[in-house]
Amino acid sequence: xxxxxxxxxxxxxxxxxxxxxxxxxxxxxxxxxxxxxxxxxxxxxxxxxxxxxxxxxxxxxxxxxxxxxxxxxxxxxxxxxxxxxxxxxxxxxxxxxxxxxxxxxxxxxxxxxxxxxxxxxxxxxxxxxxxxxxxxxxxxxxxxxxxxxxxxxxxxxxxxxxxxxxxxxxxxxxxxxxxxxxxxxxxxxxxxxxxxxxxxxxxxxxxxxxxxxxxxxxxxxxxxxxxxxxxxxxxxxxxxxxxxxxxxxxxxxxxxxxxxxxxxxxxxxxxxxxxxxxxxxxxxxxxxxxxxxxxxxxxxxxxxxxxxxxxxxxxxxxxxxxxxxxxxxxxxxxxxxxxxxxxxxxxxxxxxxxxxxxxxxxxxxxxxxx
Amino acid sequence: xxxxxxxxxxxxxxxxxxxxxxxxxxxxxxxxxxxxxxxxxxxxxxxxxxxxxxxxxxxxxxxxxxxxxxxxxxxxxxxxxxxxxxxxxxxxxxxxxxxxxxxxxxxxxxxxxxxxxxxxxxxxxxxxxxxxxxxxxxxxxxxxxxxxxxxxxxxxxxxxxxxxxxxxxxxxxxxxxxxxxxxxxxxxxxxxxxxxxxxxxxxxxxxxxxxxxxxxxxxxxxxxxxxxxxxxxxxxxxxxxxxxxxxxxxxxxxxxxxxxxxxxxxxxxxxxxxxxxxxxxxxxxxxxxxxxxxxxxxxxxxxxxxxxxxxxxxxxxxxxxxxxxxxxxxxxxxxxxxxxxxxxxxxxxxxxxxxxxxxxxxxxxxxxxxxxxxx
Numbered sequence: 001x002x003x004x005x006x007x008x009x010x011x012x013x014x015x016x017x018x019x020x021x022x023x024x025x026x027x028x029x030x031x032x033x034x035x036x037x038x039x040x041x042x043x044x045x046x047x048x049x050x051x052x053x054x055x056x057x058x059x060x061x062x063x064x065x066x067x068x069x070x071x072x073x074x075x076x077x078x079x080x081x082x083x084x085x086x087x088x089x090x091x092x093x094x095x096x097x098x099x100x101x102x103x104x105x106x107x108x109x110x111x112x113x114x115x116x117x118x119x120x121x122x123x124x125x126x127x128x129x130x131x132x133x134x135x136x137x138x139x140x141x142x143x144x145x146x147x148x149x150x151x152x153x154x155x156x157x158x159x160x161x162x163x164x165x166x167x168x169x170x171x172x173x174x175x176x177x178x179x180x181x182x183x184x185x186x187x188x189x190x191x192x193x194x195x196x197x198x199x200x201x202x203x204x205x206x207x208x209x210x211x212x213x214x215x216x217x218x219x220x221x222x223x224x225x226x227x228x229x230x231x232x233x234x235x236x237x238x239x240x241x242x243x244x245x246x247x248x249x250x251x252x253x254x255x256x257x258x259x260x261x262x263x264x265x266x267x268x269x270x271x272x273x274x275x276x277x278x279x280x281x282x283x284x285x286x287x288x289x290x291x292x293x294x295x296x297x298x299x300x301x302x303x304x305x306x307x308x309x310x311x312x313x314x315x316x317x318x319x320x321x322x323x324x325x326x327x328x329x330x331x332x333x334x335x336x337x338x339x340x341x342x343x344x345x346x347x348x349x350x351x352x353x354x355x356x357x358x359x360x361x362x363x364x365x366x367x368x369x370x
Numbered sequence: 371x372x373x374x375x376x377x378x379x380x381x382x383x384x385x386x387x388x389x390x391x392x393x394x395x396x397x398x399x400x401x402x403x404x405x406x407x408x409x410x411x412x413x414x415x416x417x418x419x420x421x422x423x424x425x426x427x428x429x430x431x432x433x434x435x436x437x438x439x440x441x442x443x444x445x446x447x448x449x450x451x452x453x454x455x456x457x458x459x460x461x462x463x464x465x466x467x468x469x470x471x472x473x474x475x476x477x478x479x480x481x482x483x484x485x486x487x488x489x490x491x492x493x494x495x496x497x498x499x500x501x502x503x504x505x506x507x508x509x510x511x512x513x514x515x516x517x518x519x520x521x522x523x524x525x526x527x528x529x530x531x532x533x534x535x536x537x538x539x540x541x542x543x544x545x546x547x548x549x550x551x552x553x554x555x556x557x558x559x560x561x562x563x564x565x566x567x568x569x570x571x572x573x574x575x576x577x578x579x580x581x582x583x584x585x586x587x588x589x590x591x592x593x594x595x596x597x598x599x600x601x602x603x604x605x606x607x608x609x610x611x612x613x614x615x616x617x618x619x620x621x622x623x624x625x626x627x628x629x630x631x632x633x634x635x636x637x638x639x640x641x642x643x644x645x646x647x648x649x650x651x652x653x654x655x656x657x658x659x660x661x662x663x664x665x666x667x668x669x670x671x672x673x674x675x676x677x678x679x680x681x682x683x684x685x686x687x688x689x690x691x692x693x694x695x696x697x698x699x700x701x702x703x704x705x706x707x708x709x710x711x712x713x714x715x716x717x718x719x720x721x722x723x724x725x726x727x728x729x730x731x732x733x734x735x736x737x738x739x740x741x742x743x744x745x
Binding site for chain 1: 378380383384413414415416417418419420465474475477478479487593594696698699703704705708709710711728729
């Protein structure tokens with residue numbers, strides 16, 4: 001945006017634009033307001049509406065110091081000095097089976113990954129099932145087998161559970177909720193507030209595979225593509241990364257809302273400015289193609305087997321090498337860096353050479369029509 | 371994203387920007403991109419951060435979602451709430467505010483509203499649900515109208531009686547004229563709508579240079595297309611020419627797509643007048659179904675209130691659409707009107723000038739000043 005207004009060339013206009021921008025920024029920093037009377041799908045999409053719902057309803061009711069950071073996992077400090085990471089997640093994916101996995105794999109990986117992002121080694125899971133009357137036992141067996149396989153791969157045991165059956169029509173097939181606990185090794189302290197200007201932002205592999213695989217598997221789009229979900233347990237990758245780059249500041253798995261959303265959450269929590277480089281984002285060709293057709297941005301698409309890491313610049317090479325040495329991190333890349341100003345904002349240098357803001361999504365990533 | 375694509379090459383971008391800088395000199399020129407797809411490309415690739423101060427882009431009325439008046443959204447919601455109706459819509463329309471709610475709210479309250487990517491998807495839903503009435507919320511310029519027309523022809527051929535179209539298709543030339551008639555407008559040229567032109571061709575724009583003395587270059591949708599089209603406009607100005615030129619030759623033929631035009635003529639006729647968000651009533655600016663397709667016309671099959679709803683007073687979408695003010699100059703921009711709580715339609719669609727500016731543009735001048743090391 002060069003200059004505004006009708007009569008070009010007068011010098012005070014850009015500063016007026018700056019004033020408007022500052023006013024907007026101040027407005028944006030206010031707590032997200034919840035104006036709706038009813039819950040709609042945007043409240044579950046992981047963007048601004050989700051944040052408004054969680055902060056205004058749940059945080060308001062449950063407020064405590066452990067919950068307050070609203071991370072994917074809670075950090076529990078025991079009297080013995082040991083620290084635990086504790087997390088829970090529900091899985092309602094449709095379709096339940098997609099290239100690369102099923103809701104069973106997700107139910108295990110989603111929770112163990114949230115636990116792993118605090119640097120913990122995931123150890124135990126619980127699983128609760130809400131099942132719609134009429135659900136085929138054969139499919140339930142299949143999904144349980146997927147969960148067992150995923151748990152074995154992640155090195156966790158499913159140690160407690162619950163089963164509820166609801167009337168036909170009261171649920172869509174099967175919903176799974178898992179909770180997980182892991183022990184955080186001594187000396188590991190991952191915290192957004194430790195992120196500093198000059199730090200590097202890394203991603204462990206190609207972006208958007210899971211979200212696009214599921215969208216295509218729904219079969220509503222009339223396009224097909226050779227894309228499989230990346231669903232995978234990240235505990236091993238995290239352990240390797242932390243061994244190679246012990247000063248790693250912060251980790252996050254970019255699930256719902258994608259890398260764009262977790263970078264925004266980091267920029268706000270750490271009060272830093274993040275600059276990403278579009279040309280360095282690893283995205284599979286088929287994913288890019290599908291995203292172009294659907295009018296969505298791979299930066300906002302969900303991943304289920306990737307992590308975003310922030311490391312100090314002097315450990316960038318060690319971190320990248322450790323990620324690339326692991327089978328789940330072969331396509332790892334440095335995608336950006338942390339700056340001080342303006343805080344709370346994420347921008348991207350486009351492949352074309354320009355820049356643009358990468359904001360939180362408002363609702364579901366709605367497709368554009370032309 | 372590694373684009374080896376020749377239309378996204380940063381080296382070519384730098385060379386073209388240098389050309390633009392040299393051609394524009396110390397003038398200050400304003401060009402309007404008519405099409406919402408162009409607005410999207412401009413923000414997505416950060417084109418405004420590449421342009422010199424001498425060239426300013428004004429985002430025009432070509433976002434099909436942004437021009438739908440509130441009364442029509444209310445009509446759509448009423449249709450969606452009819453018992454037994456499955457209401458189908460493009461995703462962009464779901465959050466467009468009616469006078470007191472949007473389609474997402476209607477869905478949350480129990481209406482069966484489904485997002486589709488094409489009217490053919492809606493027809494498939496009708497075929498799969500023979501005991502339900504399926505209504506398709508048709509919006510868009512000559513770009514999307516042919517697919518609606520093809521769908522209606524298929525519905526008729528297959529005798530699918532439980533399908534109907536709530537037609538809100540509009541045409542590009544009348545609003546362009548309305549903008550050119552606006553007394554407070556100051557523009558030096560237009561980037562013509564590439565997608566629409568693949569259908570209607572370049573000839574319909576001849577009045578722009580002939581009657582209003584403004585050059586127009588039909589532009590493609592890759593970022594380099596936009597920059598090259600700006601070069602072509604600047605060359606016309608340098609040479610003292612004023613004409614319709616075609617940058618998007620790989621897709622746009624002068625005569626357009628004759629088959630698509632024929633199908634449009636077969637299915638649609640021009641409405642005497644249609645209300646545009648922010649621009650008011652514009653005569654002969656929209657399409658409705660021909661008499662022969664009355665059975666598939668949702669406006670005839672169901673009773674829609676058809677109540678005209680005045681635009682909210684604080685909202686300046688009209689001025690933004692005409693390029694009279696920049697999004698940030700609107701009184702409610704970014705405070706009362708945000709992508710979460712849009713007052714005007716320009717804030718709803720990602721192609722709307724206000725939403726695009728809010729999401730992608732707010733920090734561009736500041737961001738451009740931040741020293742960034744190469745990645």
